Amino acid sequence: MGVISRNVSSVLERVEAAASKMGRTGDSVKVVAVSKTHDVEKIIAAAEAGIDTFGENYVKEAEMKIAAVGGDLNWHLVGHLQVNKAKKAVKLFDVIETVDSIRVAQVISTRALSIGKKLKVLVQVNIAEESSKWGVLRNDLVFLLEEISLLPGIEIAGLMAIPPYTEDMDEARSYFASLRQVQESINALNMEGVSLRELSMGMSHDYEVAIEEGATIIRVGTAIFGMRRT
Numbered sequence: 108m109g110v111i112s113r114n115v116s117s118v119l120e121r122v123e124a125a126a127s128k129m130g131r132t133g134d135s136v137k138v139v140a141v142s143k144t145h146d147v148e149k150i151i152a153a154a155e156a157g158i159d160t161f162g163e164n165y166v167k168e169a170e171m172k173i174a175a176v177g178g179d180l181n182w183h184l185v186g187h188l189q190v191n192k193a194k195k196a197v198k199l200f201d202v203i204e205t206v207d208s209i210r211v212a213q214v215i216s217t218r219a220l221s222i223g224k225k226l227k228v229l230v231q232v233n234i235a236e237e238s239s240k241w242g243v244l245r246n247d248l249v250f251l252l253e254e255i256s257l258l259p260g261i262e263i264a265g266l267m268a269i270p271p272y273t274e275d276m277d278e279a280r281s282y283f284a285s286l287r288q289v290q291e292s293i294n295a296l297n298m299e300g301v302s303l304r305e306l307s308m309g310m311s312h313d314y315e316v317a318i319e320e321g322a323t324i325i326r327v328g329t330a331i332f333g334m335r336r337t
């Protein structure tokens with residue numbers, strides 16, 4: 108058995124364990140294998156080991172890989188999306204996890220409608236309010252969701268966050284809990300067209316904690332594919 112296949116089994120087992128600890132089943136958590144910088148052979152190996160959803164950060168890189176891999180895999184965009192790449196992204200991806208402005212949402216919606224799609228998106232929240240990070244601030248979130256909910260080519264599926272890197276699992280947990288609280292408080296508003304089901308949070312080093320705090324999507328790169336070439 109190859110290393111990727113072993114890694115996938117180990118991640119899936121740990122997902123199952125973390126979920127069942129919370130009274131959930133493993134299949135309530137979607138594992139997105141983040142394959143940026145890794146080549147197509149590795150993606151195929153992960154798919155053969157049972158992964159059906161992959162994450163890429165760059166539209167151009169994804170375009171090449173999706174064409175090369177083929178098959179009926181699902182693709183999530185997990186990197187920041189520039190407005191001038193949005194058209195292409197709509198064609199390539201099943202979910203765009205990184206919407207954080209009305210401008211990019213408008214382009215996505217228009218493009219999606221023109222190809223007969225309604226695109227699932229997550230709104231990226233800058234949960235620790237870091238000046239260096241993408242994502243909408245908590246205070247601007249309701250307004251942004253209101254605007255996006257009016258766009259006919261978009262389905263708002265939930266929220267995503269990339270908290271500051273930390274080895275301290277209590278600190279990691281507090282960011283995940285904050286995102287879940289944001290989700291709950293928005294859902295309590297019962298906004299028309301805004302029902303946040305998904306929470307995308309947790310990466311290789313902290314996905315179990317994220318699941319304990321309610322993640323429905325985890326984004327795992329290194330734990331499946333090994334270290335990235337930089």
Ligand SMILES: *Cc1c(COP(=O)(O)O)cnc(C)c1O
Nearest residue numbers: 141185310311326327328329330
């Ligand atoms: C690269 C990346 C990941 C995967 O990170 P690992 O630590 O390798 O699991 C997850 N989410 C986003 C947004 C990324 O850019």
